[in-house]
Amino acid sequence: MGVANRFFLITALVMAAALAQAGDMLIDDFSTNPQLRWTYLSDQVMGGVSEGSVEYRKQEGESFAHLTGRVSTENNGGFIQVRTRINKGTTGAVAGVYLKVRGNSQGYYIHLRTAGTMLPWQYYQASFDTTEEWQTIRLPLSAFERSGNWLRSKVKASSIRSLGVVAYGRDHQAEIDVAEIGFYD
Numbered sequence: 001m002g003v004a005n006r007f008f009l010i011t012a013l014v015m016a017a018a019l020a021q022a023g024d025m026l027i028d029d030f031s032t033n034p035q036l037r038w039t040y041l042s043d044q045v046m047g048g049v050s051e052g053s054v055e056y057r058k059q060e061g062e063s064f065a066h067l068t069g070r071v072s073t074e075n076n077g078g079f080i081q082v083r084t085r086i087n088k089g090t091t092g093a094v095a096g097v098y099l100k101v102r103g104n105s106q107g108y109y110i111h112l113r114t115a116g117t118m119l120p121w122q123y124y125q126a127s128f129d130t131t132e133e134w135q136t137i138r139l140p141l142s143a144f145e146r147s148g149n150w151l152r153s154k155v156k157a158s159s160i161r162s163l164g165v166v167a168y169g170r171d172h173q174a175e176i177d178v179a180e181i182g183f184y185d
Contacts, residue, residue, distance in 0.1 A: 023184050023185040024098060024182055024183070024184050025090070025091075025094065025182050025183045025184070025185070026180065026181075026182040027084065027086070027163065027181050027182040027183065028084065028180070028181055028182070029063060029179065029180045030056055030063040030064050030065050030178070030179065030180075031058075031063040034056045034063075034065060035056060037084050037085075038054065038065065038082050038083065038084045039082070039083050039084070040052070040053060040054045040067075040080070040081070040082050041079075041080070041081050041082075041083060041164075042069070042077075042079065042080045042081070043072075043075075043076075043077030043078055043079050043080075044077075045120075046076070046077070046120070046121075047075050047076065047077070048072065048074070048075050048076065048077020048078065048079070049072050049074045049075055049077055050069060050070060050071045050072045050077050050078065050079060050080050051069050051070050051072075051080075052067065052068055052069015052070065052071075052080035052167070052174060053067075053068060053069060054066065054067045054068075054082045055068075057177075062134075062179050063179065064177045064178055064179040065082055065165070065177065065178045066175075066176075066177050067080065067081075067082050067165060067167065067174060067175075067176050067177075067178070068173075068174060068175045068176075069167065069173075069174050070172075070173055070174070071167050071168065071169075071170065071171060071172050071173075071174055072171055073169075073170065073171055078168060078169050078170065078171075079166055079167065079168040079169070080166070080167050080174060081111065081164040081165060081166040081167070081168075082164065082165050082178075083111075083162055083163065083164035083165075084162065084163055084164075085161065085162050086160050086161055086162055086163055088161070089158075091157050091158060091160040091183055092157060092158040093157065093185050094141070094157045094160075094183035094184065094185050095140060095141060095157075095183075095184055095185050096138055096139050096140040096141050096143075096183065096184050097110050097112075097126070097138075097139045097141075097163065097181070097182070097183055097184075098136060098137065098138045098139070098180075098181070098182055098183070098184050099128075099136070099137055099165070099178055099180065099181040099182075100134055100135070100136050100178070100179040100180040100181075101128070101130055101134070101135060101136075101137060101176060101177065101178050101179070102130055102131065102132060102133055102134045102135065102176075102177050102179075103130025103131070103132070103175055103176035103177065104130065104132070104173070104174075104175040104176070105129070105130060105131055105132065106129070106130060106167075106172060106174065106175075106176075107127055107128070107129050107130075108127070108128060108129075108130060108165065108166065108167055108168075108174075108176055109125045109126065109127050109128070109165075109166040109167075109168050109169075110125065110126050110128070110139055110144075110163065110164065110165060110166070111123040111124070111125050111163070111164040111166050111168075112124045112125075112144060112155055112160050112162070112163055112164075113160075113161050113162040113163075113164075114155060114156060114159040114160055114161055115159040115161055116151060116152060116156070116159060117151065117161075121147065121148075122146075122147050122148060122150070122151055123147050123164075124144040124145065124146055124147070124151070124155045125144060125145060125147065125166070125168075126139040126143040126144045126145070130176055134179065136180075138184060141154070141155045141157060142154065163181070165178055165181070
């Protein structure tokens with residue numbers, strides 16, 4: 001392959017990668033005062049016994065939320081999470097959620113709450129698996145399942161009001177880092 005062809009190929013690949021990310025709407029990269037936007041919650045708010053915490057760290061130039069804890073299903077519990085509010089009117093045309101994440105090779109969830117999730121136990125959820133290396137995961141809104149039949153069958157993008165990163169549903173030790181999270185269209 002000649003120099004001109006290699007240059008063309010490299011340029012095309014760089015442009016394709018940039019276009020693939022052009023529709024991303026960053027919610028947070030955890031670089032500036034994330035504790036003002038994110039809230040830690042556990043099942044203890046409803047009598048559960050799961051324990052955990054979130055710390056905001058910086059390592060090798062990467063800022064991230066570090067969620068750790070012990071998830072227990074005792075007393076009808078089973079979750080720890082870190083959650084942020086989403087401003088009304090910002091998600092009208094989004095197609096999904098993306099996040100840059102690493103963890104302890106366990107499964108985790110994104111929970112979305114909408115204008116229609118009135119009760120504390122209502123949400124839409126999609127699962128993903130972590131590895132020990134940073135990876136970017138994209139979850140289309142069509143992958144999110146409702147927590148009960150009282151909710152509309154699919155997430156209405158324009159009604160999203162909060163987003164949570166959740167360790168949920170089984171007894172396990174959670175450890176997950178999130179360096180970037182947002183929506184894509």
